[in-house]
Amino acid sequence: MAIFRRILELDGTAGTDIHEVTGQVAEVAAASGLAQGLVSVFTPGSTAAVTTIEHESGALSDLRRLLEDLAPAAGEYAHNLRWGDGNGYSHLRAALLGPSLTVPLEGGRPLSGTWQQIVVLDFDNRPRRRQVVVSVVGE
Template sequence: MEFTVDTDARLTTVDVTAQVEAAVPDGCESGLATAFVTHTTAALVVQENEPRLRDDVETFLGDLVPDEGHAHDELDGNADSHLRAALFGPDVTVPIRNGDLALGTWQSVFLLECDGPRTRTVSVTVTDANG
């Protein structure tokens, strides 16, 4: 299953938990859901959905990776986006228990946009433990 996410800023987070959960087919009681963003300047992360923490993640990435001064910038000016996305990676895997994502109390799945605004595609593959 695939879904798209429209982002509205160069560096932002978007909660995609509901879309990932919707990919779990009826009747799948246990297994794994793997979400994969098909872009090199976006990432997926499991984190708490608290607005100040989401702002902190964006500030952290902005402080850690400067916006400019990278060799790749000569090509298309977005090396910072590639480097930021590489820190988190393109995928997350979440267990499925009793037909639902087995996330912890404060956990959500986020798309981390590093080169927006853009439309991103996320692919979700579900492996049913019972075949």
């Protein structure tokens, strides 16, 4: 069993950034030279997440609205009282979606549905440079 790893870098703003990384993940999988296995997409930190969605304006708008309904940016959070950084909502949004995603690798390509794209969401309330660790494990 072999392991291949690359780190992607993403620049964010002070809003809910949604970075579509499907093509970059496929490039890492191809560069690995592996045919079958798993692809892991992971973002370190507690204010970002990884998931899949149809990357089109309507679905993205709906996702942003849902997250705002669940964890409003202007809400009251004990985290904000303790640290004074105002990003309590971003920690909750990240916790709801999680920091990683695992996708099967078949024929050297990550498997996905026709309208399913891999996205990294940056929820923090200040610009950040995010790392995304893409690991391919297989043979």
